[in-house]
Amino acid sequence: MLQIPLWNRLFILLVLLAGLTFAFPNFFYERVERHNDAVAEMEREGIETDELLAEQALWPDALPATLVNLGLDLRGGAHLLAEVQVEDVYVARMDALWPEVRDALREVRDTVGTIRRIDADPGLLQVRISQPEGMSAAVAAVRELGQPVVSLTGGIGESTLDVSGSGDILTVRLSEAEQQATNDRTMQQSIEIVRRRVDEAGTREPTIQRQGQDRILIQVPGIGSAQELKDLIGTTARLTFHPVVGRAGSADEQVESRQIVLPSIDPDDQGTFYILEQTPVVTGDDLVDSQPSFDQQSGLPVVTFRFNPTGARAFGEYTAANVGAPFAIVLDEEVISAPVIRQAITGGAGQISGNFTVESSTELAILLRAGALPAEMTFLEERTIGPELGADSIEAGQIAALVAFAAVLVFMILSYGTFGIFASIALVLNVGMIFGVLSLIGATLTLPGIAGIVLTIGMAVDANVLVFERIREELKTARGPARAIELGYERALSAIIDANITTFIIATILFVLGSGPVRGFSVTLGIGIVTSVFTAIYVTRLLIIFWFERRRPKTIEV
Amino acid sequence: MRLRLVPQETNFDFFKYAKVTFGASIVAMIASIAIWLMVGLNFGIDFLGGTTIRTDATVEVDVAEYRSALDGLDLGDVVISRVFDPNFDEDQYVVTVRIQAQEGVEAVTPETIEAIETALLANVDSEMTFPSVESVGPKVSGELIQTAIIAVLASLGAILVYIWLRFEWQFSVGAVAALIHDVILTIGIFSLFQIRFDLATIAALLTIVGYSINDTVVIFDRLRENLIKYKQRALRDVMNLSANETLSRTLMTSGTTALALIALLVLGGDVIRGFVFAILWGVIVGTYSSIYVAKNVVLMLGVKRDWSKPSDGGGASGTQFANVDA
Numbered sequence: 001m002l003q004i005p006l007w008n009r010l011f012i013l014l015v016l017l018a019g020l021t022f023a024f025p026n027f028f029y030e031r032v033e034r035h036n037d038a039v040a041e042m043e044r045e046g047i048e049t050d051e052l053l054a055e056q057a058l059w060p061d062a063l064p065a066t067l068v069n070l071g072l073d074l075r076g077g078a079h080l081l082a083e084v085q086v087e088d089v090y091v092a093r094m095d096a097l098w099p100e101v102r103d104a105l106r107e108v109r110d111t112v113g114t115i116r117r118i119d120a121d122p123g124l125l126q127v128r129i130s131q132p133e134g135m136s137a138a139v140a141a142v143r144e145l146g147q148p149v150v151s152l153t154g155g156i157g158e159s160t161l162d163v164s165g166s167g168d169i170l171t172v173r174l175s176e177a178e179q180q181a182t183n184d185r186t187m188q189q190s191i192e193i194v195r196r197r198v199d200e201a202g203t204r205e206p207t208i209q210r211q212g213q214d215r216i217l218i219q220v221p222g223i224g225s226a227q228e229l230k231d232l233i234g235t236t237a238r239l240t241f242h243p244v245v246g247r248a249g250s251a252d253e254q255v256e257s258r259q260i261v262l263p264s265i266d267p268d269d270q271g272t273f274y275i276l277e278q279t280p281v282v283t284g285d286d287l288v289d290s291q292p293s294f295d296q297q298s299g300l301p302v303v304t305f306r307f308n309p310t311g312a313r314a315f316g317e318y319t320a321a322n323v324g325a326p327f328a329i330v331l332d333e334e335v336i337s338a339p340v341i342r343q344a345i346t347g348g349a350g351q352i353s354g355n356f357t358v359e360s361s362t363e364l365a366i367l368l369r370a371g372a373l374p375a376e377m378t379f380l381e382e383r384t385i386g387p388e389l390g391a392d393s394i395e396a397g398q399i400a401a402l403v404a405f406a407a408v409l410v411f412m413i414l415s416y417g418t419f420g421i422f423a424s425i426a427l428v429l430n431v432g433m434i435f436g437v438l439s440l441i442g443a444t445l446t447l448p449g450i451a452g453i454v455l456t457i458g459m460a461v462d463a464n465v466l467v468f469e470r471i472r473e474e475l476k477t478a479r480g481p482a483r484a485i486e487l488g489y490e491r492a493l494s495a496i497i498d499a500n501i502t503t504f505i506i507a508t509i510l511f512v513l514g515s516g517p518v519r520g521f522s523v524t525l526g527i528g529i530v531t532s533v534f535t536a537i538y539v540t541r542l543l544i545i546f547w548f549e550r551r552r553p554k555t556i557e558v
Numbered sequence: 559m560r561l562r563l564v565p566q567e568t569n570f571d572f573f574k575y576a577k578v579t580f581g582a583s584i585v586a587m588i589a590s591i592a593i594w595l596m597v598g599l600n601f602g603i604d605f606l607g608g609t610t611i612r613t614d615a616t617v618e619v620d621v622a623e624y625r626s627a628l629d630g631l632d633l634g635d636v637v638i639s640r641v642f643d644p645n646f647d648e649d650q651y652v653v654t655v656r657i658q659a660q661e662g663v664e665a666v667t668p669e670t671i672e673a674i675e676t677a678l679l680a681n682v683d684s685e686m687t688f689p690s691v692e693s694v695g696p697k698v699s700g701e702l703i704q705t706a707i708i709a710v711l712a713s714l715g716a717i718l719v720y721i722w723l724r725f726e727w728q729f730s731v732g733a734v735a736a737l738i739h740d741v742i743l744t745i746g747i748f749s750l751f752q753i754r755f756d757l758a759t760i761a762a763l764l765t766i767v768g769y770s771i772n773d774t775v776v777i778f779d780r781l782r783e784n785l786i787k788y789k790q791r792a793l794r795d796v797m798n799l800s801a802n803e804t805l806s807r808t809l810m811t812s813g814t815t816a817l818a819l820i821a822l823l824v825l826g827g828d829v830i831r832g833f834v835f836a837i838l839w840g841v842i843v844g845t846y847s848s849i850y851v852a853k854n855v856v857l858m859l860g861v862k863r864d865w866s867k868p869s870d871g872g873g874a875s876g877t878q879f880a881n882v883d884a
Contacts, residue, residue, distance in 0.1 A: 466776065
């Protein structure tokens, strides 16, 4: 008969209650958000100021504080799709390998003769040997340098190097497996550094994800423009300190090997080029801290830095030995400044003065703290959405959702009377459940996501309509209303399941293939399907049973 | 007194004008494809690459002035369109400026965007704001097209297989024919009215597919039930019976969904209007195709009448999951 066991009833009510509890904080979005921000900050900084405590007090700790994340199109912010030039790293690896290759070939000089590195495509290391008949010995010697690839995805045991000889030219490149492993490392490092830089800038809940082989998706809510974000994450920020050999008139000046010519970006020094030793004394890798500051004498903005012990020792030894000589501070192949060493800097701390503004010194300090990117990035896609546009969209979406809601409720009640009221209650609970699930799993609500909810409002009643229509039909033949209701639910089930599974398949495909707002839509659509089936099948049924048990009607009208 | 969209008992013969309705569908599809080929879709930057800038001005300015302000910048193809919405303030004049992907530039150039903003501020309205700026490089847009096509084909394929497993192959052919009908008609209307076709439209297309299949499946489900019940009646009659029995539900669900969507179309803001329009249109053609296309195809293909045994030969996997109810 028309019954659900007690524990089933409790379970249904419990699920409902849980869903609504998690949805509830969304009604007080701003307060809860400020509360959450304050709690997060206190945890991170480990300090409790009165201001933060006041913010925290906006929402009781005992209540759940789950919120739906608002997507970029609703909150405003910047979206970037960056492509990491992973091949950059191959080039660097080959350059680093050259001394080892040279030494290895020198050891077998008797068979290979003299060697010379020749210009090759990026990522290749090519060496000409004077005795081609010794090529096999040369290849064998260089192969010795290879190591087994360390990687989780296959290729175990394969060598890191791919060495081949043709005529008198020996070619070395990274093996496929090593390229893959290198790419993975490069991507991980890049993502980590992008994350640190964005975090350093103190923005809220950024999304930083790897996409495909060599891409990073970066979404930062609340930032003014994509350009601002690009300035922050787009620079490689490789800081190096080089001994200065001399000055040059142009970038093309001939220099000895292991020397480089770099331009100065100091406006007082315009058009100057410095000849530097290629090997840096210390690099930004050895930095432990960097802060924007002001020069004590001139009052101009500067950037201070502090080295780790290794860096401090190297820097101290070099400055002690070269008092009176200039050294260059180089950022991304440009000389920021080239001061003269006045005394040995042994404390491991120093400052960079250049032509800084307060903003640029702050930015550089952030970049230096976060570390250098392993490879350059280019930007394939960028979107900026202003916060006002997002707020307008939320408002419009809310109004539309409410109107849609009201219209559907009226329509249902007019069509199905008492049963329509049950369906309407279920619909309200359904939307509550959607928000509860969205909040619980930390999903992101986008503008198409709101459309998804509105669509769900329209479609969620479908399951109830199927059941009610079926009950109407069963009433004509079945024995009594209780039996008709039971049969209605039973026989409508297969259509409900089929109809919703097919829609769920679509939601899944959208989720897998879509990105950004479209993915947000698929999430609300998918969750909406699950919750609407739950509310339509279980909740309305429970409501009808409660009603039926109290009233015991002899006849019902659906 | 209850609101009834259809009388309690209906006995429409949905095949009476089959030639007309089915013919109309075919004509509409051909017309859609013809418009699509001749006029083409108004692709957004998602698929074309390029930049869209939304501008928000405080004074009403003719679109021609925007154009002349940007003329000197040598941007190639520039599309400028006014945006209207009931939610706008009285002195809010919104325009979108779309420029094509710049020649030979793989990534996005901030200089171009800055030049446009400066030119508009100087020549159109000095208090203009730019609520959104979106750029997509040609490399990504090419991939997005590919993903979009894969998404549509994958969903059609998935549904084909699902319906085949749950029903019979004739049903899945009928259902997919109805879906293709809906998708083509949607593409047709987007070409006809030159509504912007972007990633969100693809999401809408897939939603239409999901919605339309929903409708079709409900009718098929009833059809299967009736085919078991009335073994001797002609297929055509059983189909009519099933469609009539589910007609009330079909129209109720379409009605509530359309109501919700109309609210969103009118009040939901201009940003998602194209998206909502696509879905609303899909609900209408989807409902039509469930009644007039899917069944007709199944009728043409014929279907086995003895449902007591698993199907033979070719359809070995035909009904093995038909009784799975979870």
